[in-house]
Amino acid sequence: MVVVYSRADRIFRRIVTAGALTSLLLLGLIAGFLIFRSSGTFREFGLSFITGSEWFSAGEDPVGGATTALADADDVSVFSIGPMIVGSLVVALIAMVLAVPLSIGGALYIEFYAPRAIYRVLVSLLDLAAAIPSLIFGLWGIQIFTPIGVRWATLLNDRLGFIPLFSVEFENFSRSPFVAGCVLAALVVPITTSVAREVYSRTPRDLIDTCFALGGTKWGAIRSVVIPYGKSGVIAGAMLGLGRALGETVAIYLMLNLVFDFSFQILDSAGGNVASMIALKFGEATDKEISALIAAGLVLFAITLIVNMVAASIVQRSTPRA
Structure with a gap:
């Protein structure tokens, strides 16, 4: 079969192709700039730049x-920047462990349980929360959430302190990765919830009605139809949130002390991440230090790119089974 494209089709195709190529070009230019400006650092320090x-x-x-x-x-x-890479991963993982269950539960409530009278209000508030600057979350974390987070951290240390992950040398929990991860989870939840709700809203209604016709309950339909159908989209939303968490700067800058020491104790008052380190040191950096900071940016760029590639692979494998 021969497909004949109209003039409008050809113009539209060229426009969207140009848009896609522009995105790839910008990504390539960013990567090229980072590689060029950081090459001296990697030549001098090699792998120790990442592991030291x-x-x-x-x-x-x-x-x-x-x-x-x-x-x-x-x-x-x-x-x-070894400790900063570890800090980025630890805080981001804490945030995602807290954010993903909350996001799934919130999305299911809004889409299937919330009264129609407040449904649109909840959706609007969710979209508004996703647009709040991270600085606001950081200030909220310092002024409002920190006392609550300290109580949670104290409880974890009292009950699970025998586990190295929750042990501390000094009981100062206010600027710990755990508290910072909780604040970061609050920042990520609106994004992942919004994506999950949109995915669940696209579940074919006839599949849900079929489940009801066979005697299923609303929870049965959600468990057997909605959640499997939206699995790939929820995973994509979670990876989007993880990418945001890995690259978060201001909130972590406000919540954590920058300590260059490897630590996997999430209640210890030490930490930092790559992005907050760059923000802290860039203003007064020497030329050589700027090259090292750009190299740190390249590492963060690579980590985020790998996360997105893994997310795309997971989505592709999950979609046929949804």
Whole structure:
């Protein structure tokens, strides 16, 4: 069969093709800039830039586990971001563990249980919450949520302190990855809930009606039809939230102390992430340190790209079974 395209079809095809190519071009230009400006850092420090835990410019006081000999040398700079990568992953995972169940539950309530009189109000509030700047969440976290989060952290430490993950050397929970992860979860929930609700709303009505016709309950229809049908979309929304959590800057900058030390204790008052480190150090950085900060940005760019690729792969594998 020969498909004949009209003039309008050809014009539209060229426009959308140009848009897609522009997006790829911008992504390539960003990657090229990051690689070009960070190449000197990777040539000098190699893999230790990713795995090490020292950060100081020549003549500055060392941050992290720098040796005394290096710290005393006025012409030596050492840069590595291992603890910041770990911190990014730890805080983001805490946020997603809290956010995903809340998002799924919230989306199901809004779509299937909320009274029609408040349905539109809830959807509007959800969209509004997704647009709130992260600075507002950070300020809310410091002023309002921190006392609540400290009580939760204290409870976890009292009940589960025998587990290394929840043990602490000093009981100062206010600026811990756990509290920061809770605030980050509040930031991510509106985004993932909005995506999940939209996916669930597209479940074919005839499938739900068939379940009811066979004697199923509303919960039975949700469990056997709605959730399986929307699984791939919910996974995509969760990965979108994870990407946002990994790259969050201002909220983490306000909530965490920047400490260059590997730590997997989520209640300890130490941490940081790659994005907040870049924001903290960029203003007063030397030329060599700027190159290292751009290299850190390249690492964060690569992590986010990998997360999105994994998400796309999961969605493709989940869609046929939905």
